[in-house]
Amino acid sequence: GRPVVAVHAGGGREIKQWNLDRFADVVNRLAASHAAAVVLSGDAGDRALVDAVKADLDPAVRCLDLVGRVDLVTLAAVLEKANLLITGDTGPMHLAAALDTPVIAVFGPSDPARWGPFSDSARVVRVSLPCSPCNRIRRPPERCRGHVPDCLAAVSAGAVYDAAAGALDGSAPGVD
Secondary structure (H helix, E strand, O other): OEEEEEOOOOOOOHHHHOOHHHHHHHHHHHHHOOOOEEEEEEEHHHHHHHHHHHHHHOOOOOOOEEEOOOOOHHHHHHHHHHEEEEOOOHHHHHHHHHHOEEEEEEEEOOHHHHHHOOOOOEEEOOOOOOOOOOOOOOOOOOOOHHOOOOHOOOOHHHHHHHHHHHHHHHOOEEOO
């Protein structure tokens, strides 16, 4: 009876990586407010990222760690059963959108109008800055290298929580 929230914290590229502690903050808040359980996804290369998220989870959060343990078909089955996916601009975002699983996608340098998620049950959370979306994923500006870029750092855990709670409560999704 409790909602299941899938979280794919790995961004795939450093320039698309949202703050890991904010993923944990959102999950902790959803566990407290909605009794949500969490499923963590990722490939084996995401292990350190997911371990950082797990380290910040409240011990009471029910958590299933599937990182590096499932193939794409199994991930699709998990996402199809999940009530929500929280992620950045990632492959699992597109997979969940194709399955019509509600998605909360954190965007920074990528343009959601071009790169999705393309689903009526998806919501993009981003902050408009004069430099974003720059779409400079493969060759990020020098000022954005080596740390979370400003366009992602400005996305608060509160904004993502509000979008996720709204999705779990059945309010209409949209682009922020």
